[in-house]
Amino acid sequence: MELKRILEKYPKRQDCLIDVLLDVQNTKSTRHLTEVELARVSEHLGLPESHVFSVVSFYSFFSMTPRGKHILQVCRDVPCYLNDTFNVHETLESMLGIKTGDTTEDGLFTLEYSSCLGCCDQAPVMRVNDTVYGNLTPDKLRAIISECRSDDDA
Amino acid sequence: MMREHKLITARIGKINPESIDDYLKHDGYTMLEKALSMRRIEIHDHFEASRLRGRGGAGFPVAVKLMALAKESRTPKYVVCNADEGEPGNFKDRYLMENNPHQIIEGMLIAAYATVATEGYIYIRGEYANAMRIMQKALDDARERGFLGKNILNKRFSFDIEIRSGAGSYVCGEEFALLESIEGKAGRTRVKPPFPTSVGLFGQPTLINNVETLATFPSIIDMGGKAYAEIGTETSTGTKLISLSGNIKHKGVFEVPFGMSMRDIIEKLGGGVPGGHKIKMIQLGGACGPIIPEYMLDMVIDFERFEEFESKTGAGAIIVIDDRFDVFDILRRISAFFEHESCGKCTPCREGNLHMLKTVEKFVNYNATDKDLNALESLARVMHQTSLCGLGQTAPTAVISTLHYFRFAYLNRIEESNIEEAV
Ligand SMILES: Cc1cc2nc3c(=O)[nH]c(=O)nc-3n(C[C@H](O)[C@H](O)[C@H](O)COP(=O)(O)O)c2cc1C
Ligand code: SF4
Ligand code: FES
Numbered sequence: 001m002e003l004k005r006i007l008e009k010y011p012k013r014q015d016c017l018i019d020v021l022l023d024v025q026n027t028k029s030t031r032h033l034t035e036v037e038l039a040r041v042s043e044h045l046g047l048p049e050s051h052v053f054s055v056v057s058f059y060s061f062f063s064m065t066p067r068g069k070h071i072l073q074v075c076r077d078v079p080c081y082l083n084d085t086f087n088v089h090e091t092l093e094s095m096l097g098i099k100t101g102d103t104t105e106d107g108l109f110t111l112e113y114s115s116c117l118g119c120c121d122q123a124p125v126m127r128v129n130d131t132v133y134g135n136l137t138p139d140k141l142r143a144i145i146s147e148c149r150s151d152d153d154a
Numbered sequence: 155m156m157r158e159h160k161l162i163t164a165r166i167g168k169i170n171p172e173s174i175d176d177y178l179k180h181d182g183y184t185m186l187e188k189a190l191s192m193r194r195i196e197i198h199d200h201f202e203a204s205r206l207r208g209r210g211g212a213g214f215p216v217a218v219k220l221m222a223l224a225k226e227s228r229t230p231k232y233v234v235c236n237a238d239e240g241e242p243g244n245f246k247d248r249y250l251m252e253n254n255p256h257q258i259i260e261g262m263l264i265a266a267y268a269t270v271a272t273e274g275y276i277y278i279r280g281e282y283a284n285a286m287r288i289m290q291k292a293l294d295d296a297r298e299r300g301f302l303g304k305n306i307l308n309k310r311f312s313f314d315i316e317i318r319s320g321a322g323s324y325v326c327g328e329e330f331a332l333l334e335s336i337e338g339k340a341g342r343t344r345v346k347p348p349f350p351t352s353v354g355l356f357g358q359p360t361l362i363n364n365v366e367t368l369a370t371f372p373s374i375i376d377m378g379g380k381a382y383a384e385i386g387t388e389t390s391t392g393t394k395l396i397s398l399s400g401n402i403k404h405k406g407v408f409e410v411p412f413g414m415s416m417r418d419i420i421e422k423l424g425g426g427v428p429g430g431h432k433i434k435m436i437q438l439g440g441a442c443g444p445i446i447p448e449y450m451l452d453m454v455i456d457f458e459r460f461e462e463f464e465s466k467t468g469a470g471a472i473i474v475i476d477d478r479f480d481v482f483d484i485l486r487r488i489s490a491f492f493e494h495e496s497c498g499k500c501t502p503c504r505e506g507n508l509h510m511l512k513t514v515e516k517f518v519n520y521n522a523t524d525k526d527l528n529a530l531e532s533l534a535r536v537m538h539q540t541s542l543c544g545l546g547q548t549a550p551t552a553v554i555s556t557l558h559y560f561r562f563a564y565l566n567r568i569e570e571s572n573i574e575e576a577v
Contacts, residue, residue, distance in 0.1 A: 015356075017338035018321050022280065051339075058340035058497075059321035061280050077242035078437065078487050079399040079473055115324060115491060116242035116441075117281050120399035120473075121406045130283040 002027060003037060007044045014047060017055060021062060026129075030066035030107070068103045068110035070148045073127045076113045079120035088124050088136055089113075095145060108148065156422035159385065159411045161393045162369050166253045171288055174295040177256040183301055185372035189264045190309050192375075194224065197268045203379030205391045210236055210327075210364030211439070211466030212544075213457045219361055222351035223269040226359035231271035233262050233313075234336070234355060234362045237278040237285070238320055238327035241440035242491060243471035246395035247365035249407040251278070251285035254369065255292035259315065261368035263301065264375060265361060266313040274315035275355070277332050280322055290317055324495040325545050329362045331497070342499045343543040364469075366395050386412030389458040396423075396455070400436075400474035403428045410455065417451040420474055431476035435560070439467035441488050442548035444555035445481070465551040466544060481556055481563050482517045489514045492549035503546025506537040510553065517564065520571045527564055531557060 006023050010016045020041055025033050033056060042052040056062040074089050093099060096109050103110040119125045122134020133144055160166075169176035177183070189197055201217040208214045223231060235258060239247040250258060262274050278286050293315055296302045304312045318336045325331045326341035333355050335341040354360025370392065374382050383391040390412035396419055399405050403425030410419060416436065420426065427433055433448045444463040446453075453459055460467035475484060489511040498504045513530050516522040534550035534557070541547045557564065 014338040015318070015336055018335065019319055022319060022321060045338075047338075054340055055338065058342075059323050061321035076487065077441065077491055078475075078484055079243050081483075081487055082400045082473070082475060082479065114281075115240065115322075115495065116244075118239050118245045118248050118279070120243055120245055120397065123399060123405070127281065132281075132284070 003040055007040065010044075012045055014045060017041070017045060017047065017052065018059070020045070021052075021056065025062060029069045031069070031071060031110075031129075032063040032066045034064075066103070066107075068108050070108060070128055071110045071112060073112045073114035073117075075115070075117050075119075075123075075125045075127075077116040077120075079116070080123040080125055083123035086138055088126065088141070091138055091141055095141065109145075156414070156418045158409050158423065159393050160409050161373050161385070162250075162257070162366070163254070163395070163407075163409045165257065166249075169254070171253050171255055172291055174256060174292070174299060182256050183260055185375040186260050186263050186267075186301065187307060189267055189375050190307055190311060194268055194270075197264070197375070198224065200374055200379035201268075204374045204382040205379075206367070206370060206374065206382070207390065207457060207468070208364055209366035209370070209394070209469070211241070211442075211469040213460070213468040216363065216367060219351055219363070220265065220268055222349075223271065223359055223361045226352060228359055229270075230273055230358055231269060232355045232358060232360040233266045233269070233271045233274045234332070234350075234360055235262055235274070235276040235365060235368055236327060236329065236332060236362055237276055237282070237289075237365045238324075238332060239282075239365070240279055240320075240324035240327050240495075241442060241466075241469060241471065242488075243399055243437065243440040243473045244397050244469050245399075246397045246407045246470065248282055248285050249395070249397075250365050250369050251282070251289050255289050256296065257369045257372060258289075258365055259292060259296055259301070261371035262315060263306070263313060264371045265363070265368065267311055269361060271361065272313055274313060275318055275336055276315060277318045277320060277326070277336055279320040279326075281320075286317060286319065293317070323497075324491075325497045325543070328543050328545060331543070332362065333360065340497075342497050345542070387454070387456050390456045394455055394470050397469075397471045398424050398474070399471070401427050401431065401433075401476040401479075402474045412456055413454050415452050415454045416472060419455070419472060420451065424474070427474060427476050429476075431478060433474060434477040434479065435475045435481065437473040437475065437484075437488075437552065438463070438471070439465060439469055440471045440473075441491050442544075442551055443467045443471070445475075445484070445552050445559070446555060447559050450559075463551060463555065464538070465548040480518075481560050482514060482567065485514045485552060485556060486511070486518050488552045489549075492545065496545060496549075500540075500542040500546065502537050503541040503543075503549065506533055506541070506546065507549055509533055510537070510550065514553070517567050520567065521573065522564075522568050522571050523573055524568060527557075527568060
């Protein structure tokens with residue numbers, strides 16, 4: 001079982017909690033955590049469930065609701081805004097036919113905002129799961145989305 | 155001709171960051187060797203003479219923290235590298251991690267030797283997946299070559315480093331929140347004192363420094379503290395990495411000596427504003443920093459000047475904003491950032507940022523009155539004075555600075571709002 005294998009990689013120490021949770025969430029195509037998983041993590045690390053829950057609700061990386069396989073996070077801070085000549089966000093909304101915070105019906109994409117991604121030298125910037133894409137243009141957005149789609153067919 | 159002063163970035167572009175052999179070929183880890191041959195007190199003397207100040211924003215004297223940790227007798231002691239870099243407009247720590255990871259490790263080793271610390275952590279924001287991968291490889295390679303682990307370079311000195319990932323929370327860059335986060339908790343600050351050098355990670359004595367600060371340590375051992383202090387100005391010694399972004403031709407990281415003017419950085423290094431536009435304002439330091447008008451660009455990069463703004467301006471971001479942009483549209487984004495990132499532990503920040511955002515939006519929407527202006531002014535003051543940690547204290551800096559330098563914009567907007575006073 002996947003969860004068991006992940007848990008066994010980590011020593012039973014509280015300071016591994018965030019890394020364990022990230023690992024569990026990132027291996028799932030729904031990129032979210034369930035109550036059962038939180039219970040198992042707390043059992044493994046010997047922590048109260050309430051503690052694990054408070055950590056999950058504090059950090060914006062964690063989600064308790066299922067999300068798309070590809071999470072598009074568009075940076076909305078000032079250096080990106082200053083270089084956003086075509087409105088990255090609205091362009092994505094119309095390309096995907098969803099609003100911010102929503103997931104496409106096929107479960108492929110979730111559209112989110114992000115705080116500064118620390119790549120302001122490539123503004124405007126977005127992140128798709130762990131990969132950052134900068135110097136965005138409408139063409140680039142189309143290419144990124146079709147690449148995600150074809151990944152899924154493979 | 156104005157140029158960069160490449161001291162801590164000298165190797166960048168010459169080495170493959172993923173090759174420890176390249177780093178060694180360029181005299182990598184020789185400053186660790188040199189430090190290990192010195193007496194600890196000599197090392198401290200060099201840091202004191204260097205007058206190096208922290209590069210994470212607050213500019214605290216490095217030698218003071220090093221000495222405080224060295225004096226602690228409780229063990230284990232920790233060295234923590236703050237690589238959370240979440241302040242909008244800042245990306246120099248990512249640049250260092252991705253392009254010169256071993257120099258950061260070498261700096262941590264020098265700090266550990268000088269303070270007799272045995273364990274290290276690098277706390278990297280979760281968004282920096284690539285930097286994390288490169289740092290992890292560098293740690294593995296360094297360990298394999300005997301630069302980390304037991305009896306380093308056959309000396310009675312042992313030290314090892316682990317990486318911890320953030321998970322999308324700006325406030326975790328604040329040192330106490332960061333410690334909480336490494337411990338596997340929500341990143342909420344602690345009440346200080348005690349300071350981390352006496353009660354830090356897992357309750358033990360801990361040194362926390364910024365990536366750039368630590369990457370400077372090998373240069374200080376190399377040149378000696380006195381020679382280092384000759385670079386820069388009287389009040390701010392050495393070089394500073396500047397993250398240059400916004401409406402600027404050459405965006406990127408530049409290493410300059412303290413004392414260079416912002417105009418030179420923007421025009422000579424950054425190539426000025428593209429598209430025939432003019433600079434209207436710049437934001438200094440990141441979202442927590444002041445917004446100042448074009449006519450102040452002759453101001454030089456110096457901690458003493460930064461301190462006038464009572465924010466963590468010292469991280470070295472310059473965000474250039476040209477004349478197409480409206481000051482309130484900028485402020486709205488800054489307020490939204492802080493409203494989102496507040497940890498909610500104290501009221502002035504939790505409630506204050508929400509009110510600030512709503513009031514700024516009134517100005518954005520041509521819906522503001524004199525009352526809103528007054529409310530904004532007192533709200534900003536209260537947040538600055540009564541918030542528990544630096545986030546809430548510096549969140550209103552941009553508003554406070556624009557109330558000062560762009561007051562006419564507020565007054566014009568109120569006039570243009572034309573609201574009927576409620577009866
Ligand atoms: C809200 C907030 C966020 C911060 N973020 C960072 C950060 O991302 N990186 C950093 O080095 N320091 C950050 N700091 C400053 C740290 O608290 C601390 O002063 C710094 O890590 C000390 O290292 P230095 O002396 O080398 O600068 C932040 C402070 C506050 C209040
Ligand atoms: S100032 Fe803001 S971020 Fe800091 S403790 Fe208070 S609520 Fe949390
Ligand atoms: S503001 Fe978008 S990456 Fe920094």
